[in-house]
Amino acid sequence: MRDLAGKRIILTGASEGIGRALALELARRRARIALAARDRDRLESLAQECRxxxxxxxxxxxxxxxxxxxxWLAQEAVKAFGGLDIVIHNAGITMWSRFDALQDFEIFDTLMRVNYLGPVHLTAHTLPHLKQSAGLIVAVASLAGMTGVPERSGYAASKHxxxxxxxxxxxxxxxxxxxxTVIAPDFVVSEIHKRAIGANGEPLGDSPMQQSKIMTAPECAAQIARAIERRQRLLLMSTRGKLGRWLKILAPSVIDRIAARAIRDRH
Ligand SMILES: NC(=O)c1ccc[n+]([C@@H]2O[C@H](COP(=O)([O-])OP(=O)(O)OC[C@H]3O[C@@H](n4cnc5c(N)ncnc54)[C@H](OP(=O)(O)O)[C@@H]3O)[C@@H](O)[C@H]2O)c1
Incomplete structure (x- = not known):
């Protein structure tokens, strides 16, 4: 276990959901955090809460x-803290539509740009600093990065x-x-489901998830913080996530049915 006090961290997607809960969790451990997302006001008020x-x-x-x-994010973090110990790639967006119902395929480009190419570019700019500190890269992916998921084809592809x-x-x-460290959460209560891009290219606006039945963001953040302290290779957060890895090899059609049911049950 490594103490996170004083660790110099970049956290993307910090303003909402899992990222926001993780920022607060890291702040309780007295970490030094560069909070990144697009909305400046939400970041500023979160920075005050962290302090x-x-x-x-x-x-x-x-x-x-x-x-x-x-x-710019890499430069600002290094300027503020004098170096970097941990970079957490958490910012992400999703979709919610069957492929054959999509009216606009632009979402596939956007998903790859935000969920995959963004982390690649940020890694390029932060890796020299992480090498100096023998640091840690944390990729907040998804179970959808390990198996196919209906109505999430572009999201699953970007997380793979x-x-x-x-x-x-x-x-x-x-x-x-x-x-x-790769993090593969199952469903978590956050804004991502409301913001998911639907068949018409617009955000859904309402979450189709039954929020009471899924993990909370603070619970998810606490698990991520522990995985960071242990420099764990992979964090799977649900029983079906853990079982799914074996089922995919031993009985792939069973994992397909589990994924189909997981989406159907959430409607
Ligand atoms: N919630 C789940 O069920 C679930 C399950 C598995 C994996 N995950 C993964 O967990 C991560 C966090 O998701 P979440 O559920 O917490 O989502 P969320 O509540 O929608 O939060 C997403 C965060 O990412 C930021 N973001 C979105 N687009 C961005 C961009 N282009 N540049 C910078 N920041 C951007 C958002 O802030 P701004 O809009 O202000 O930029 C926000 O802070 C994602 O990578 C997601 O794929 C979530």
Missing amino acids: ALGGEAVAVPTDIGNQQDCE AMIGFFDSLRIELAATGVDV
Whole structure:
């Protein structure tokens, strides 16, 4: 277990949901956090909450889908803290539509830009600093990065890309002291379901999820913080996530049925 007090952290997608809960969890552990997302006001008020809990925090408005913003985020964090120990790639967006119902395929480009290429570019700008500190990269992916999920084809593809990239990087970085932790949450209460892009290219507006039946963001954040302290390789958060890895090899049609039911039951 490594103490997170004083650790210099970039956290993307910090303004809402899992990222916001994780920022507060890290602040309680007295970490120093560069909070990134697009909405400046929400970041500034979160930075105040983090300071009140004992952490240090700076707000760095960032569109992770923009390469220059990724460079700027890395520069601002290093300027504020003098280096970096941990980069948490958490910002993400999703879709909610069958592929054959989609009216606009632009969502596939956007999903790849935000969920996959953003983390790639931010890694390029932060890796030299992580090598100096033998630091940690944390990729908040999804169970959808490990199996197919209906009505999430573009999201699942972007999360498979993300996991493929970071699993490859882990091997390349083996001799550098930089570790990679992949987080694969199951459903979590957050804004992502309301913001999911539907068949017409617009956000759904309402969450189709039964929020009372899924994990809360603070619970998810506490598990992520523990995985960071342990520099765990992979964090799976649900029984079906853990079983699913074996079922995918031994009985792939069963995992397809579980994924189909998981989506049907949430409608
Ligand atoms: N909730 C779930 O059920 C679930 C399950 C598995 C995995 N995950 C993953 O967990 C991560 C966090 O999701 P969440 O559920 O907490 O979602 P959320 O509540 O919608 O929060 C998403 C965060 O990402 C930020 N963001 C979105 N687009 C961005 C962009 N282009 N540039 C920078 N920041 C951006 C948002 O802030 P701004 O809009 O202000 O930029 C917000 O802070 C995502 O990677 C998601 O795929 C979620």
